Amino acid sequence: MSRTFPKAGVDYPGSYGGVLAWFPDDEACRDYLDWLRWPNGFRCPLCGSATGWRLVDGRWSCRGCARRVSATAGTIFHRTRTPLTIWFAAAWSMTSDKQGVSALGL
Template identity: 50%
Template sequence: MEDYPRTLAELETRFSSEEACREYLFSLRWPNGFRCFRCGGAKAWPVRKMLYQCSICGYQTSVIARTIFEGTRKPLVIWFRAIWWVVSQKNGASALGLKRVLGLGSYQTAWTWLHKLRRAMVRPGRDRLSGRIEVDETYLGGHEEGVRGKGGRG
């Protein structure tokens, strides 16, 4: 299993700077070193912070190109905090909660981020669950007759 941060303190230590976030994304995108999308070249020069230029064909790409981070104006540190917060929520994440925790300026930004993150977490070609499924601390189904209030479930 990968060495992912388990606590907010671990996240803040490991990804405390934009540089650390960029290096991590670089290692995920090109685990065996840079590869040009266009020509397959293995050498590139850094042009700017996140931008690389292939030494063979001159194609420029970035560690955030073709990712959920593309086009963002917010720091990667904030994005990494958002990812950690979304996956660490026991009862699911809401756009309003994300807005509050990160101090985002608008609900629309939080909603967009949350939907980008949810789409990114979907594994392509996944199979539907079947057979007996065990879910920890979750109730599924509709309204259940019975005790209401403090003694009720859910």
């Protein structure tokens, strides 16, 4: 079994400048989360349908069962009111600094 590992600059930004360039708005963040959750395209977790469309609020509507699905459901971003761009920048700060980041610094 071979395993591939994510690559900086390919699978995720390699610098903070990359974070800003990759994720200029929440729609770009949602696109990225969609890609992580459904790398082969949308798939309804309830009925398994591969057909759906994105709603204005960023969730997906399944064609098979009409369920509304969010790529953030079950993640630390679930029902957040804080913009995803802020969360992504915070995640970058927490993971890129060897010393970590303080709450005040964040």
